[in-house]
Amino acid sequence: MWGDRYAVLASGSGSNLQALIESKIPKPTIVIGDLECGALERARKVKIPAELVPFEGDRTAFTATILDLARSHGVGTLVLAGFMRILGPAASKSLPNRIVNIHPSLLPAFPGRDAVRQALAAGVKITGVTVHFVDEFVDHGPIIAQQAVPVFVDDSVESLHARIQKEEHQLYPRVVKALLEGRLVVKDRRVTWT
Numbered sequence: 149m150w151g152d153r154y155a156v157l158a159s160g161s162g163s164n165l166q167a168l169i170e171s172k173i174p175k176p177t178i179v180i181g182d183l184e185c186g187a188l189e190r191a192r193k194v195k196i197p198a199e200l201v202p203f204e205g206d207r208t209a210f211t212a213t214i215l216d217l218a219r220s221h222g223v224g225t226l227v228l229a230g231f232m233r234i235l236g237p238a239a240s241k242s243l244p245n246r247i248v249n250i251h252p253s254l255l256p257a258f259p260g261r262d263a264v265r266q267a268l269a270a271g272v273k274i275t276g277v278t279v280h281f282v283d284e285f286v287d288h289g290p291i292i293a294q295q296a297v298p299v300f301v302d303d304s305v306e307s308l309h310a311r312i313q314k315e316e317h318q319l320y321p322r323v324v325k326a327l328l329e330g331r332l333v334v335k336d337r338r339v340t341w342t
């Protein structure tokens with residue numbers, strides 16, 4: 149129903165983008181970055197259109213530019229992969245349950261920035277990965293999938309994040325595939341895989 153065209157939004161190294169590119173699911177139609185970053189480079193390397201949309205202080209205008217760009221590429225699904233900007237409410241309003249995000253903790257624990265550092269500081273024994281729909285609040289929309297990851301006593305932010313990212317790279321392509329195939333059904337805050 150939605151087709152398999154999607155945009156990846158990223159600000160960082162783009163390892164999740166790479167996992168999507170190397171998986172068996174369709175390649176992203178376009179990659180959008182708010183700054184020059186590894187993700188845009190990875191896209192260019194495999195000839196996926198890579199667009200830079202700098203954030204210039206106006207979230208409404210920034211969000212509208214991204215939505216217009218996605219629309220002009222025939223894209224109705226946004227996949228946030230290490231995207232460090234918050235989209236305005238127009239995004240989830242115009243694409244309800246068509247925007248997903250990946251977060252390096254078991255939400256609702258440790259939302260926001262530095263989720264890995266927060267988990268270490270709290271001394272939890274288990275943290276993980278959450279993939280969720282994006283709504284108008286930060287790291288808040290209905291949860292699609294979670295994977296637990298153990299925390300070891302000698303972990304650093306780097307070692308724990310690396311363990312989490314290994315799981316992210318497995319999980320995100322599976323979720324995006326199900327989303328593109330229209331197999332994720334949301335009722336209230338509960339997501340069912342059909």
Ligand code: GRF
Binds near residue numbers: 161229
């Ligand atoms: C991931 O850990 C993701 O959970 C978080 O930002 C990181 C992005 O990593 N939102 P990468 O750019 O995909 O390597």
